[in-house]
Ligand SMILES: O=C(NCCCCc1cc2ccncc2s1)c1cc(-c2ccc(F)cc2)cc(O)c1O
């Protein structure tokens with residue numbers, strides 16, 4: 001059978017990037033998705049905003065919901081301080097298989113714990129899996145209609161602390177209206193919108209940064 005979009009993206013990394021060089025993996029994916037075949041990576045424009053928020057937070061414990069092919073996983077892992085804990089959650093086993101290979105090609109496999117399953121099932125298991133953790137940084141990039149539910153779940157499972165930073169992708173396109181309403185009208189969050197564009201297009205999209213006030 002033919003390859004999937006994710007597998008063709010992996011081939012482009014293996015062909016055009018340099019082993020152990022995360023920046024070359026990022027550039028190879030951006031070039032492929034801009035010039036050959038669009039894919040739902042956060043992309044270079046929103047990726048630069050992700051980079052700057054990460055550099056501000058410098059998290060020692062980070063969570064990503066929605067790994068896909070591992071593009072944002074590589075962007076995040078390459079900027080984490082040594083010894084940081086970074087967990088990324090993927091629901092689709094085919095995406096997870098590709099992501100593991102992309103992360104390994106970048107040489108970042110020792111910094112990333114990729115777990116497969118649904119966010120709603122795995123979030124309540126985080127303390128059991130990784131010790132009594134709280135996340136300093138959470139990147140939301142999974143099912144858009146799960147952002148609010150999973151944010152509430154993170155709160156209820158004691159996985160956020162005063163100052164935890166949530167960064168949500170796609171708050172305009174495909175859009176997460178309930179999530180924006182939740183974090184913007186909630187005294188427990190200080191929210192900032194970073195206007196940008198949908199990856200590799202001129203369509204408006206943006207990232208919402210929300211600091212949990214405890
Ligand atoms: O759906 C998107 N992303 C989620 C994929 C769902 C994968 C999941 C991971 C996981 C982990 C744990 N539990 C449950 C889940 S479900 C997505 C879609 C677009 C887009 C934009 C315009 C279009 F015309 C068409 C697509 C752009 C983006 O940047 C996206 O992130």
Ligand SMILES: [Mg+2]
Nearest residue numbers: 042141169170
């Ligand atoms: Mg996204």
